[in-house]
Amino acid sequence: MGDFGVEAKGVKQIKFTNWSQTFSCEPNLYFVPKDVEELREIIFLAKSTNKKIRVVGCGHSPSDICCTDDYMISLRFFNNVLSINCETNTIRVEAGITLTEINAYLDSHKLAIPVLGSVSDITIAGVISTGTHGTGAKFGVLADYVLDMELITTSGDTIKCSRDENSDVFLSALSGLGAIGIIIRLTFQCEPAFLLYEYSYPSTLGEVLEELDEELKSCDHYRFLWFPHTDCVSVQNNNRIYNKEVTKYTASQRACNWFWDYAIGYYTLEFAYWLSTYYQPLVPYINRIWFWLLYSRPKERINISHKVFNFECLFKQHVNEWSIPREKTAKVLLELKSWIERTPNIYVHFPVEVRFVKEDDIYLSPAYGRDSTFINIIMYRPYGKDVSHSAYWDQYEKIMKESGG
Ligand SMILES: Cc1cc2nc3c(=O)[nH]c(=O)nc-3n(C[C@H](O)[C@H](O)[C@H](O)COP(=O)(O)OP(=O)(O)OC[C@H]3O[C@@H](n4cnc5c(N)ncnc54)[C@H](O)[C@@H]3O)c2cc1C
Incomplete structure (x- = not known):
């Protein structure tokens, strides 16, 4: 476990308001970890101080789902594309990347996300955690296009999951409302640009x-x-x-x-x-x-x-x-x-x-x-x-x- 020096990185007196300004909260501490190690330290700190954690993406959910009085974490720095495979049409990304960033990256590789909702200035983790969807009889919710994920649990362990590995965790965390663990990376199925x-x-x-x-x-x-x-x-x-x-x-x-x-x-x-x-x-x-x-x-x-x-x-x-x-x-x-x-x-x-x-x-x-x-x-x-x-x-x-x- 960490020495909790990370506590000093938590910002106090932040007021969070969702996009439509219908819900707000004042978390005890607000963190923007720069890497997985720091994220783990925040989890250990939360355990030792008996605080709960809410991860926030872009705060677009039209509900109080991101609100907390305890610790709020933004994965804003987890916004990298890790790899792209133009043969399998897949992209591996960090969880805090926005769909806008993914769209731009895919455009330059002649790939595309098969279906989207009305906006893209939202994070991939926020999207898959809430069952975000577009429209089309042959198209599922966006979470349906996730091939595998890595999550950090309350013990600080990383779990890899997919339909073949830890499938119960996978099928729970997709559309899991942020309650199953903190998603840090995932692979997404795309298709040729259209x-x-x-x-x-x-x-x-x-x-x-x-x-x-x-x-x-x-x-x-x-x-x-x-x-x-x-x-x-x-x-x-x-x-x-x-x-x-x-x-x-x-x-x-x-x-x-x-x-x-x-x-x-x-x-x-x-x-x-x-x-x-x-x-x-x-x-x-x-x-x-x-x-x-x-x-x-x-x-x-x-x-x-x-x-x-x-x-x-x-x-x-x-x-x-x-x-x-x-x-x-x-x-x-x-x-x-x-x-x-x-x-x-x-x-x-x-x-x-x-x-x-x-x-x-x-x-x-x-x-x-x-x-x-x-x-x-x-x-x-x-x-x-x-x-x-x-x-x-x-x-x-x-x-x-x-x-x-
Ligand atoms: C203008 C507008 C248009 C919209 N259009 C559509 C639409 O067309 N179709 C549709 O289905 N929805 C739509 N939505 C809703 C939106 O897609 C969802 O609310 C989505 O979750 C927003 O993503 P976010 O990054 O803002 O997530 P947030 O609202 O910040 O978070 C949503 C949930 O994801 C969890 N979460 C975030 N990051 C992680 C992580 N790394 N690990 C685990 N959990 C995490 C949070 O804890 C929370 O439970 C729209 C919303 C707005 C404001």
Whole structure:
């Protein structure tokens, strides 16, 4: 065991706040170890002082999962690529590296991560510990692409695990919410770099639910955004495409894109939702008008995979996302729609985002043993102002639970 000189490296009076500024804490000590030895010393110190440890990645989890009064550890310095194999399409990395860093490295080696969620400024360990997912009937949660890992346990020992070695530890630590050990290194399965062709088009909730099975089979990455208080849906349909050029925009097209994406899609929308905090019946009008402004015409583009998977998430927001067996998708969405429409004084923001994930065998994964639909509801916090969302959250969770959520 160490001599606990490491205690002096712990920073006091740090306030941690998660990305959406909805949860915060003041850990007793905050550490940023520079190597595995220092990490071990912190573990021994925690044992001797009876403190618990929470590892934090980029703090993007929309929950208090990283919060602690005891010791918080960031693996910010564990951000190296250890090796890459362009024959097996695999990359070995340290756990604190971000997906943005991995994407850039893979780009230069003509490889890519097969599927991503909406953002990449998050750590690989944070991603795999929480069942982070993108969309696509044939694509699992990102943890499903991990081939092996090394963890440090509370005894300070390093455990290597994979599907062939310590498989119970492996399948527990993937999607393990940071509770199984500290992940320090892992190998990730990639694929040859690809472009995505994105086609988005307007539809209705009735239509997408009716054609869901066919739509899911028809493309690599299918998702849709439903606009509550309306029947409007924006479908986003992405397919791998080869031997094509990335869509190029002229200066005037870029200015036009900025106008719609930022001036209308962000600044004006935030103002409109802020106004609606004083008069909530505005919300259904806002949802309908913004659908019409931004999503009522088909659009297409081609870009590098991660630039299509990811988008710039500008709004601070409350988020709630559960998964259900895929066959319950229509039942759940129609129940939620009916509840929103018949309940007085319920006004909810757009979108409700619906994504699809292939089943896996990871013990705590939300897609364990079943092809799953992830339904994500949000309430924005315009200019940081809190909007009431507890009734919406409660009813959503009740409906999801009743359908195996
Ligand atoms: C704008 C935005 C968009 C998002 N989009 C999506 C999306 O499209 N799909 C989706 O599924 N999720 C999405 N998320 C959620 C996000 O992917 C997860 O919360 C992810 O865990 C964030 O990674 P992080 O590095 O910030 O982890 P943190 O939030 O810092 O940590 C998450 C968990 O991982 C644990 N952990 C971190 N590092 C380690 C380690 N080395 N060893 C063991 N445990 C560790 C922590 O203890 C904690 O339990 C989004 C979040 C935001 C804010």
